[in-house]
Amino acid sequence: MNGFRNFMIGRYGTDQFTLALLIAGMILTFIGNAFKLKLLTMFTYVIFLACVYRTMSRNITARQKENNTFLRYWNPLRSWFKTKYNIVKSSRNYKYFKCPKCKQELRVPRGRGKIVVTCQKCNTKFIQKS
Ligand SMILES: [Zn+2]
Numbered sequence: 001m002n003g004f005r006n007f008m009i010g011r012y013g014t015d016q017f018t019l020a021l022l023i024a025g026m027i028l029t030f031i032g033n034a035f036k037l038k039l040l041t042m043f044t045y046v047i048f049l050a051c052v053y054r055t056m057s058r059n060i061t062a063r064q065k066e067n068n069t070f071l072r073y074w075n076p077l078r079s080w081f082k083t084k085y086n087i088v089k090s091s092r093n094y095k096y097f098k099c100p101k102c103k104q105e106l107r108v109p110r111g112r113g114k115i116v117v118t119c120q121k122c123n124t125k126f127i128q129k130s
Contacts, residue, residue: 010058011055011056011057011058012054012055012056012057012058012059012060012063012064013055014054014055015054015063015064015067016067016070016071016074017054017066017067017070017071018051018054018055020070020074021047021050021051021054022047022048022051024047025044025047025048025051028040028043028044028047029041029044032044054066083105090107092110093109093110094107094108094109094110095107095108095109095110095128095129095130097128099119099121099122099124099126100124100126101119101122101124102119102121102122102124104119104120104121104122106119106120108128108130109130110130111130112130113129113130114127114128114129114130115127115128115130116128
């Protein structure tokens with residue numbers, strides 16, 4: 001294990017981008033095998049090689065730059081999915097709707113009848129059935 005640690009000194013290691021590539025590669029391998037797509041399977045080799053290359057790379061600045069570019073697209077996507085997941089999870093207890101003025105997503109507890117809602121973003125008041 002010590003030899004491996006010495007080997008990895010000064011090398012970049014793994015980050016979110018490598019992990020995402022790895023997961024994408026595994027999914028594509030699965031699809032490639034399921035539909036017998038040789039070209040796709042070949043492409044996954046390129047992805048896995050890129051993972052190894054990025055992990056072993058000594059050009060840390062370049063790898064960090066790649067990871068930052070990846071995160072710039074990935075983070076908004078992730079928070080969008082997280083929001084949608086939370087809405088689905090809590091939709092039994094809360095009713096979701098958009099503010100008629102600023103389109104901010106709002107929620108109220110279900111089963112309170114018609115209530116006056118004040119948008120937290122633009123302070124618009126409107127009546128909403130809960
Ligand atoms: Zn609003």
